Amino acid sequence: MSWDTELTALVTRIADPLFARPEPRQAFADLVRALLADVPRKNSWQLADHIGHATAHRFEHLLDRAKWDVDALRDEVRSYVLAHLGRTDGVLIADDTAAIKKGEASVGVADQYCGLTGQVENCQVIPLLTYASDAGHAFVNRRLYLPEAWAHDGERRGRAGVPEYMAFRTKPQLVIDMLGEEIAAGTPFRYLCADAGYGRDPHLRAFCHERALGYVMAVPVDLPLAAVRGGAEPVGHVLDRLLAQGTPQIWERRSCGNGSKGARVYDWTAVAVAVAEQAPAPGYAHTLLIRRSVNAPSEVEFFLAHAPFGTAVTEVIDAAGMRWKIEENNEHGKDLLGLTQYQVRKWTPWHRHVTTCMLALAFLAVMRATLPVDADEAADKGKDRPLLEASSC
Template identity: 30%
Template sequence: MDFQGQSSEARFSAYVDGLVSVIGHADRARPLRDYCQGLMLPCGRKSVEPMAAVTAPERTAAQHQSLLHFVGEGRWSDEPVLAKVREMVLPAIDRHGPIEAWIIDDTGFPKKGTHSVGVARQYCGQLGKQDNCQVAVSLSLANAHASLPVAYRLYLPESWASDTARRKKAGVPEKIGFQTKPEIALDQIRAACAAGLPRGVVLMDAGYGTHIDLRTAVTELGLPYVAGILSNTTVWAPGTGPLPPKPYVRGRGRPTKQLRRDAEHQPVKVKDHAFSLPAKAWRTITWREGSNVPLKSRFARLRIRIAHRDFNRSEPWPEEWLLIEWPKGEEEPTKYWLSTLPENIGFARLVDLAKLRWRIERDYQELKQEVGLGHFEGRGWRGFHHHATLCIAAYGFLISERETIHPSAPRSTAFFSQLAVPDGYRPRGSAIAA
């Protein structure tokens, strides 16, 4: 959809009209527009009440109820809205080059109490430790210019998945059972393939890359990957591998097809292998311009075979790339990746794609800071996902507007005149209101 040649307000109206076309009833058009606009206006916290105050200062109470019902109880589906967002936004990204990567990751939202859907004591990346939080898994499509989340789903811990009473109270759909985060990510990748989205290299950090079933499934879908792994991952060095099956001797048991290991044929941890590489194996590579200086580091790469339970296989795992980063001044390597990208890929290009995963970090930073992804205060499944879908919709519009904004201008306030908060308004729960 081409919005060029219009004012920012007209482009926003046309964008919302596109979303309205898939959201169902016409009476949802106004709250949809107001909610998306509220997410992009400078009202601090992007929960329902403050957004009601800035989008309808003359009727804040009624607006609050309208938006609350729309996001928390509205019987509209997230999937067609997200599909419409990508239909309208991906062309703006594609103007700067084709989609290069599908990035999978998750993000956490610190949360008090035990009643908000999916909240449990688990690792929260925002806090860098275990704490009470919600965690959502997402898939983003990216190139060097921008990225857009195209799938987003709450991770439901086993303690929640098996708790019938809490599930019912939070409105968790019956079809949602317990799935690990890699299983959720794989469902999102499969859905993206089925939808015919422009393909790219699947990028994942070690939280996902260490799962061999996920990597194998991605390969079966015809997608290459660059997957972070841990330093204790074992691989066969170039020119080595497991022994072939034992030759069968008639009369001595049943023939076997399983590969073998012995004292002289053992895989090596990638960390040990990195220390054994000669100095000429390491190369300093710059992958992109940072805010102040070019980003560069030392890397080595080599063709290896993974060793995961190959003693239960009849054929060795196929060759793939092992990429290692060892920044100058560090005592040991800091990152390791496996990649099924072609053998003839350039060294710098391999590094560039591995490092493109930074885009997902930018996604989460801007979704949280600019459009309030983590500000939803409801407790239910539907509201959690509706709020996230509308945040992605607002973020998508900001991406499509990126070229119209001066680099020093605040992006989320560049399109609308600032709406004043009513005199005397205090967000519920504030010290002054109390």
């Protein structure tokens, strides 16, 4: 089946129950196709011009005033991704991206930290969940972070169409909300992966412990661990003691997956730990993974793994290496599909634009999964690998 035939079948299947009238149904199909096209700037006017509309009014109406359920579209995106990419050993990856904006009218925009530039910018922050497996990866859920200044400003919320029930939620709390939706939907995943901005949050970790969910999340150097002689100590002290032993055998060099430049090889070690005042789920244990750059040994990153007893450390290292896949989704979503190139300002149009982009990205991921696998890549996936056993320190 050609990609054009597959896209038509996908959009028709989703649009028929989503829209009561043929006009928004056709506008939706046109918008998805335009997002997938080679359009330099993917705002409504340029997308409309590419598809052959005289004006952007049909797209603007679809995103703003037309009556349809954007969460139903989100559910369809998830179902499509899982039908083609879902695996029992899949992972969910949490991260946020930013859309730099001008002015103060766009919903959720504020002076806040922007990961794109590493500094404070006037931007919107978008927490996202990616589903990833050996078959591929794509977004399955999204939120718009509403800063406290917005959450408590009724007049501003009203102008942007923010629903009255929306209260202030931190970014980790938004990820918890999305995780709850994935659990309710039956999304099959073995681990949650995230960077230290989420791994440091005790509430997110507690949510996983209470529901016996595995995770492999980066954590900051000052994360408190239970010390051997009582009290607490920061994660960094564990590495200090390992290095003080002076034995190079503590490191094992291995790949945690392939990136754009080939295998992503690091030195790794693993230590069984206890997190201060936070026990793992029954039948689970905490392991601290320490990753060291091969070319710059002073560059070290820490990961906290929450996994069932007896889990091979190679498995959690592989999970740690999956985190970069959401960065690829962010890059492709922005550069190829206009994820943050919208000109909408209100709550509902924002969610509709972003979720439609998620559908376009999911389509690309599924089509990529149907391509023949390179023989060398397939052989590399099948290689037996030694186990790196966790030890206590």
